[in-house]
Amino acid sequence: GCSGSDSKSTSNASGSDKKTLYFIPIVDTGAYWSPMKKAAEERAKELGYNLVFKTSPPSESQKNEKHIGFLQEAITSNAVGIAIAPMDPDMFDRKVKEAKDAGVSIVTFDADVKTKDNRAAYVGTDNKLAGEELGKKAAEYLKGKGIKNGKIALAAVNLTQTTMTYRQEGIRKGFEGVMGADAQSFSWLEPIQDNDQASESKRQLEGQITSNPDLIAVFSLGSEGPDTGVMEAIKSQGKAGKIYHFGFDYTPTWENGIKEGLITGIVDQDSYAIGKTIIDVMDKIIKKEKIQDNYPVAVKWVEANQIVEYGKDKQKQFTNETK
Amino acid sequence: MQKRLRMAGIEKRFPGVYALRGVNLEVNAGEVHGLLGENGAGKSTLMKILGGIYPQDKGEIFINDVDCTVMTPERAQALGVGFVHQELNLAEALNVAENIFMGRMPYKNKLLGIIDYQELYRSTQAILKKLGSKVKPTDIVGTLPTAQKQLLEIGRAISLDAKIVIFDEPTTSLGNDDVAALFKIINTLKQDGVAIIYISHRLKEIFEICDHATVLRDGQYIGTVDVKSVSQNTLITMMVGRDITELFPKEYGNIGETILEIQGLSDYAGRVKSVSFYAKRGEIVGFAGLVGSGRTEIVRMLFGADPISQGTIKVRGEKVTINTPKDAINQGICLLTEDRKGQGLSLIMSVAENINMPNMQDAILKHSKLKAIAEKFRVSLRIKTASVDTAVGNLSGGNQQKVVLAKWLNTASEVFIFDEPTKGIDVGAKAEIYQIMNQLVKENKTVIMISSELPELLGMADRIYVMCEGRLTGEILKQDATQGKIMAFATVGGHHVEPKAQ
Amino acid sequence: MLNPKLNDGSSIFRKIDSKDLFLKYSVYIVLVVLIIAFSLISPLFLSQANIGNFFRQVPTVGIATVGITMLLVTGRVDLSAGSIAAFAGTAAVFLAVKGFSPPVVILAAIVIGMFWGFINGFFIVRFKLDSFILTLGTDYMIRGIILFITNGIYVKGVPDWFYLLSNTKVGVNFIFTNTLVFAAVVIALTYVMNHTRFGRYCYAVGSNQEAARLSGINIQKHIIKVYMLEGALAALAGVLLMSNLNVGAPSEAAGVGLFAMAAAIIGGAAFSGGVGNIPGAVVGIFTLEIFRNGLAILGLNSFIQQAVTGGIIVIAVVVDYYRRNR
Amino acid sequence: MLNPKLNDGSSIFRKIDSKDLFLKYSVYIVLVVLIIAFSLISPLFLSQANIGNFFRQVPTVGIATVGITMLLVTGRVDLSAGSIAAFAGTAAVFLAVKGFSPPVVILAAIVIGMFWGFINGFFIVRFKLDSFILTLGTDYMIRGIILFITNGIYVKGVPDWFYLLSNTKVGVNFIFTNTLVFAAVVIALTYVMNHTRFGRYCYAVGSNQEAARLSGINIQKHIIKVYMLEGALAALAGVLLMSNLNVGAPSEAAGVGLFAMAAAIIGGAAFSGGVGNIPGAVVGIFTLEIFRNGLAILGLNSFIQQAVTGGIIVIAVVVDYYRRNR
Numbered sequence A: 001g002c003s004g005s006d007s008k009s010t011s012n013a014s015g016s017d018k019k020t021l022y023f024i025p026i027v028d029t030g031a032y033w034s035p036m037k038k039a040a041e042e043r044a045k046e047l048g049y050n051l052v053f054k055t056s057p058p059s060e061s062q063k064n065e066k067h068i069g070f071l072q073e074a075i076t077s078n079a080v081g082i083a084i085a086p087m088d089p090d091m092f093d094r095k096v097k098e099a100k101d102a103g104v105s106i107v108t109f110d111a112d113v114k115t116k117d118n119r120a121a122y123v124g125t126d127n128k129l130a131g132e133e134l135g136k137k138a139a140e141y142l143k144g145k146g147i148k149n150g151k152i153a154l155a156a157v158n159l160t161q162t163t164m165t166y167r168q169e170g171i172r173k174g175f176e177g178v179m180g181a182d183a184q185s186f187s188w189l190e191p192i193q194d195n196d197q198a199s200e201s202k203r204q205l206e207g208q209i210t211s212n213p214d215l216i217a218v219f220s221l222g223s224e225g226p227d228t229g230v231m232e233a234i235k236s237q238g239k240a241g242k243i244y245h246f247g248f249d250y251t252p253t254w255e256n257g258i259k260e261g262l263i264t265g266i267v268d269q270d271s272y273a274i275g276k277t278i279i280d281v282m283d284k285i286i287k288k289e290k291i292q293d294n295y296p297v298a299v300k301w302v303e304a305n306q307i308v309e310y311g312k313d314k315q316k317q318f319t320n321e322t323k
Numbered sequence B: 001m002q003k004r005l006r007m008a009g010i011e012k013r014f015p016g017v018y019a020l021r022g023v024n025l026e027v028n029a030g031e032v033h034g035l036l037g038e039n040g041a042g043k044s045t046l047m048k049i050l051g052g053i054y055p056q057d058k059g060e061i062f063i064n065d066v067d068c069t070v071m072t073p074e075r076a077q078a079l080g081v082g083f084v085h086q087e088l089n090l091a092e093a094l095n096v097a098e099n100i101f102m103g104r105m106p107y108k109n110k111l112l113g114i115i116d117y118q119e120l121y122r123s124t125q126a127i128l129k130k131l132g133s134k135v136k137p138t139d140i141v142g143t144l145p146t147a148q149k150q151l152l153e154i155g156r157a158i159s160l161d162a163k164i165v166i167f168d169e170p171t172t173s174l175g176n177d178d179v180a181a182l183f184k185i186i187n188t189l190k191q192d193g194v195a196i197i198y199i200s201h202r203l204k205e206i207f208e209i210c211d212h213a214t215v216l217r218d219g220q221y222i223g224t225v226d227v228k229s230v231s232q233n234t235l236i237t238m239m240v241g242r243d244i245t246e247l248f249p250k251e252y253g254n255i256g257e258t259i260l261e262i263q264g265l266s267d268y269a270g271r272v273k274s275v276s277f278y279a280k281r282g283e284i285v286g287f288a289g290l291v292g293s294g295r296t297e298i299v300r301m302l303f304g305a306d307p308i309s310q311g312t313i314k315v316r317g318e319k320v321t322i323n324t325p326k327d328a329i330n331q332g333i334c335l336l337t338e339d340r341k342g343q344g345l346s347l348i349m350s351v352a353e354n355i356n357m358p359n360m361q362d363a364i365l366k367h368s369k370l371k372a373i374a375e376k377f378r379v380s381l382r383i384k385t386a387s388v389d390t391a392v393g394n395l396s397g398g399n400q401q402k403v404v405l406a407k408w409l410n411t412a413s414e415v416f417i418f419d420e421p422t423k424g425i426d427v428g429a430k431a432e433i434y435q436i437m438n439q440l441v442k443e444n445k446t447v448i449m450i451s452s453e454l455p456e457l458l459g460m461a462d463r464i465y466v467m468c469e470g471r472l473t474g475e476i477l478k479q480d481a482t483q484g485k486i487m488a489f490a491t492v493g494g495h496h497v498e499p500k501a502q
Numbered sequence C, D: 001m002l003n004p005k006l007n008d009g010s011s012i013f014r015k016i017d018s019k020d021l022f023l024k025y026s027v028y029i030v031l032v033v034l035i036i037a038f039s040l041i042s043p044l045f046l047s048q049a050n051i052g053n054f055f056r057q058v059p060t061v062g063i064a065t066v067g068i069t070m071l072l073v074t075g076r077v078d079l080s081a082g083s084i085a086a087f088a089g090t091a092a093v094f095l096a097v098k099g100f101s102p103p104v105v106i107l108a109a110i111v112i113g114m115f116w117g118f119i120n121g122f123f124i125v126r127f128k129l130d131s132f133i134l135t136l137g138t139d140y141m142i143r144g145i146i147l148f149i150t151n152g153i154y155v156k157g158v159p160d161w162f163y164l165l166s167n168t169k170v171g172v173n174f175i176f177t178n179t180l181v182f183a184a185v186v187i188a189l190t191y192v193m194n195h196t197r198f199g200r201y202c203y204a205v206g207s208n209q210e211a212a213r214l215s216g217i218n219i220q221k222h223i224i225k226v227y228m229l230e231g232a233l234a235a236l237a238g239v240l241l242m243s244n245l246n247v248g249a250p251s252e253a254a255g256v257g258l259f260a261m262a263a264a265i266i267g268g269a270a271f272s273g274g275v276g277n278i279p280g281a282v283v284g285i286f287t288l289e290i291f292r293n294g295l296a297i298l299g300l301n302s303f304i305q306q307a308v309t310g311g312i313i314v315i316a317v318v319v320d321y322y323r324r325n326r
Ligand SMILES: Nc1ncnc2c1ncn2[C@@H]1O[C@H](COP(=O)(O)OP(=O)(O)OP(=O)(O)O)[C@@H](O)[C@H]1O
Pocket: B014, B015, B017, B018, B019, B037, B038, B039, B040, B041, B042, B043, B044, B045, B046, B086, B394, B395, B396, B397, B398, B424, D001, D002
């Protein structure tokens, strides 16, 4: 796994006179985070930085506290820069300010902090915009099929995450924007939370499909749990091709549903590009070059029939994984 | 006669305790062999070694002259060693048949272990008949009264087709009828050539059924005697190492005013039916009756341990309400339960903590003060323990009982209720507990004593109430009391005549 | 009153009256009341579609529940059941994807389940450990290992036959193969618990371990066997689950052990061991699952669903209190 | 051998030799060995940064652990501790944001914790419920309610004073206010458990409930009190946690109850009640946390971290086995 290389780079930290960067993503696993990590590591090596990589298991019960701790640790151990994916804009706001006051430059990615002055730059997709893009595409798709009303379901791993809130907001905004007046005739069901248990989102959606025969579209807001749960629920209820399913982010799991029409289309963020850009921006900051406030990484709309092809390129970016 | 069992030079150490130091035991086929000694003398330990439950540190075991020095429970069973344990050892959730044949059930298919229930119930029925027990093979053991459970233990031992049967204090929770039935079974076994080892603190029983007896003291082998040719006093001296002249050292207090008066007491389960009685200062009131006659229930209600359905309680002439043990304690009533380990003591806590448990007045504790109190009782009651910080579980039965006593002496109690106070307690400790009762009545306190040992009641009580099937059927003064009178009230005193278990 | 366990088998001693009956079957009554209530609230509740859904959702957690009931009877618990299911199920998918034949795949999954069961049982008896804390540890361990091996990513490319393991309709419209497997497991285990040495030893060990030991039962071996069987059942549940999901999902079935334990206890098992039975446990899991199914049909807010699920657990054990004290 | 618990108080009987000492203090030794091992592997481990981190992360789960240790001593458990912490902490943030003063906010949080503790305790004593299953139910319930109230969204706009509750440096670079609060709780509760009637009643009720009841202890009242105190401690932990996070996070602290229980047991408490002590529990939680901290320092794959955390729980209880059987 990734462990070997990490422990080496970490233990070298104090000994070498290389400049130390902290890189703190939410997790280091899965189809989204894995390429990002790989990109960051490769780029840091090229540019001659000592990259300290910090994260915690998805199931960690004190995750937020731990990650705030990583920030504090970076400050205390005199890192020159920190790249962090804050789990909430408010939660990390103060610590980021403390880092700034201590003279450490911060780059945020994946999500931003509240006080944007405190960080040097933000790299990545704006989740509201990504949601909006998906909402738009979905609305256009439904319009194309001549659908003017119906119910819409949503499924997420954890509705309390800020990213999920933003994506939800974005989806509705984009959807309503395209639908215009027709938006009134669509109603949104209670969003499903499955804590990354595909069987839970499957069960919940099966219930919603049973009790809402006019369910017409489902958005899964990310991660393999709800993606799979939603696809399998559509399949088990015999609604393939009748309920349209829109998702976030490429994972190989999507390929399961393409043939049977269990997925309609996704928007994907180029996480490899995010990882690489983060290190580049850091490098610029350290070299005192001019930087932008925001490095948006556009999302890409991929329809079901292109997912396989798209995935082939994408999978090259994964770190050494079994799949 | 053939030497069925020979144990020689058995030694056993537990952490901190030298339980057996070179003990010998020889038992013939077809004899009942008593094993005697004070609490903690090592009787149970010796038997557990024979049963393969503990390995011995040193010493040899021969059964029928075959070397069986290395024992395990399975091997012991295979060799026909049946064990009726001092503590009940039954799986309460299983039925009678399954308990008796646990580990040795008949199978329809031995490999898959599919049980032949018909066969099982048939064999069980046969054993129950031998025991004279009225329970059904399908009864769930947990629902049976203690005496019946005890019989099952015995049934298990004889169902083994045993060559040696060990009875470790089998009569502590049996009534007279049941004891008689047990002795009949033992005699049958004896006729069949089984070697029987019989442990009891009731010397009367030893004289009644034993042929020989081996005495242990402090883990040492004292000697083996022919029971027919020794006196009770000789045996006691061998056990205790000194003379105990008086078995029931009765002294009289000044009988004063009525302190406790009960009217029409009943419980919800119908085990106690409208019982009325009183107790005066300075007297020892005894309660006799067969096991299951409801004596424990009465005192548990009186102590607030179980809810009262009907009846009034007057303490010192005033009507009181007792809903919880705390209420009773506030009225100066205390209860020494029959189940010491289960209800009387926190075995993993220290002597000092147990003694102080009902009487922690200060929210912030002064350990030195509490220790001093415990120390005082340790000295005055002669509690044998390394220190008051020792866990109570490490003490012998008699000393545990004294800790329970100390616990209540430490409160302002005036009415001391003893439920089977000498159950499983050796002669020496018994005498000391009687002395404490004497002391209490001399201080104008009241003692209520429930006992299934009639000699004890006859020896110590000023007045004896007799119970039968939940009713009070008789009241006898000390001077008029005889075993016969008590048994008459206890058996035929109820509504109908109990069929004699013969 | 002192010993509530006793009341379970003691009905023989009592004359049976209606209140008695009511309380003895309280769990069943709760179940029936739930069904009636939900079908009144939503006509869809008793629709074929929903019944089909229900019967396809129950088997996984149901099989885990009967396994754990057997453990509870033996006086032990297993918090790692969910992780074992995920481990074995994901491994099965992996092998199926690699092209191994159905018998090999299923056997391998079951052997894996038995292996983890053996580890649990072995540590518990060898080191006299509390099963709760040991299986809490192995839960983390087993889950961590399978997540590490798969890097937390779903194994996909499940062959058709694997998908059909769970999802083949049998006769009527709402009975599927996994329902049948569940039914078979329930019947078999009910028989085992009541009519075989193995089953009765479970009750003996759970009700008085020392008595069982002194009767010459090799309790250590027995406990290990029970854990192995329970592990095998968890693995079977895992295979059906993955078949249902059509992927190998290493993060799946989290917390199933706790949930199954709640179901078993609602169905009459007790932590102290020695009591409980398979049909009761099935009613327990049906109660919880019907409840969750009903809530999903109503489309309630998922947080409210969570709160209400907690509420039903509390209500179920309170009802059980009245049953115990009838 | 039959009754390992007895060994706890019986050390007086033994002459103390070095093997004895070694085993008695095995948990402490494991802890020291861990510290040495990690500091040899990574020089960062004993860096000020890491020590500071460690001390700021431990208090939340640490305070929950000592509360749960007290419960375990009393023979009960609380799986809802994490939910109580999240509920009370989020409520505190809500009130702080609304502009209430510090004493009001903190008092309110503690009262909320005591309220939930009361609910747990009341149901357990009134209906003679198994604490495990009841608190499993209330865990779902409490969590569901706070998630529903907040709709799962973080409460924001925390005033400065609230943030400073946890995050004020005290003297040296690596000690913060929450560490001090934790230390104060540990000292106070150690005193309470050893030197007050309340504490000794916990041991009495836990080691033999019936004997305690028949000694005139109102065990029902006592158990409710213990749950209320434990709830208050969980609430305190929740407040410090939210202060640390600078938001009111209703989904936070999930599973803390189980983890705290593991720590308490590693530190010498037992499910059966009557044994365990606060300093031991602190060592237990330190062992687990140092281990997790060390793994994070080594930058291990997070799944491996999870697996190894499970491993350390297993190792800790096995070491404890040797301690028990010294
Ligand atoms: N498992 C054990 N661990 C430590 N000490 C023990 C153990 N079992 C017995 N002992 C000690 O060994 C000694 C002998 O105990 P044993 O139970 O054999 O006495 P006994 O003669 O049967 O007494 P009683 O008449 O009270 O039943 C006692 O001091 C007892 O405390």
